[in-house]
Amino acid sequence: MHLDVLDLHNFYYRTQLGRVAQRAIRDKVVELWPPMAAQTVAGFGFAVPLLRPYLPHARRVIGLMPAPQGVMPWPAGEANVSVLCEDVSWPLATGMVDRLALMHGLETSENPGALLDEVHRVLGPGGRALFIVPNRAGLWSRSDATPFGFGRPYSARQLEAQLKRHGFTPERSQTVLHVPSSQAPFWLQTANFWEQVGRRLPWLSGGVLMVEASKQVYAPTRGGLGAIVTKPIRALEGLGQPVPSPSSAQGAATTR
Numbered sequence: 001m002h003l004d005v006l007d008l009h010n011f012y013y014r015t016q017l018g019r020v021a022q023r024a025i026r027d028k029v030v031e032l033w034p035p036m037a038a039q040t041v042a043g044f045g046f047a048v049p050l051l052r053p054y055l056p057h058a059r060r061v062i063g064l065m066p067a068p069q070g071v072m073p074w075p076a077g078e079a080n081v082s083v084l085c086e087d088v089s090w091p092l093a094t095g096m097v098d099r100l101a102l103m104h105g106l107e108t109s110e111n112p113g114a115l116l117d118e119v120h121r122v123l124g125p126g127g128r129a130l131f132i133v134p135n136r137a138g139l140w141s142r143s144d145a146t147p148f149g150f151g152r153p154y155s156a157r158q159l160e161a162q163l164k165r166h167g168f169t170p171e172r173s174q175t176v177l178h179v180p181s182s183q184a185p186f187w188l189q190t191a192n193f194w195e196q197v198g199r200r201l202p203w204l205s206g207g208v209l210m211v212e213a214s215k216q217v218y219a220p221t222r223g224g225l226g227a228i229v230t231k232p233i234r235a236l237e238g239l240g241q242p243v244p245s246p247s248s249a250q251g252a253a254t255t256r
Contacts, residue, residue, distance in 0.1 A: 003147055021208075028210060029210075071084040087111060087118075088117070113165075131159060133208070176210060178194045
């Protein structure tokens, strides 16, 4: 079940822990996907806190918010780019999106398989999706004090296997939010230090798992006229070489 949009907004914009989480995840997203011109960038679930760096550069930015969660206008004070949609039916043309980030979307969806099919549909050739979910091995998924304590947590192997079943190729995975999910001033003030430590120690599990995947596009198989031409029918061979009738063959034998 999706979380309420007001609870998500209050966590990310009105709590210090939420702002720490937003900054850590957004910085990692921008590191993976530097803003580029002439791209369509979208987010599903509550991914709008990650999209602000793309507003000045992208051709189009779209914040897709599922109906069970609710929608809010975003960004504040600017032209709205957020839209309410169904989990598995988005108001986007097929192949329209170049980059798509999902946060608080997959793990809380009641139909994750159909959701992944919709992600696959809207991505264009060469398009990439970034799945941001609670890490099963991390501490954040073990407490409901943050939005990452709700829904189904994933391990990297579990998420990558599910993506492969729906036509994606996992490219790379990593974890973020290595600081404990605590409001204690010590942890909040040292959050940047723990993120740097987490980068140097790959075995240290962060609270959030990020898996980047590309859309598999298969080359069309040749068929139709091409197949007929390369394999011509030989049923009419020999028409240019008449076969002698039995009577003519008998006459020839008598003459000899």
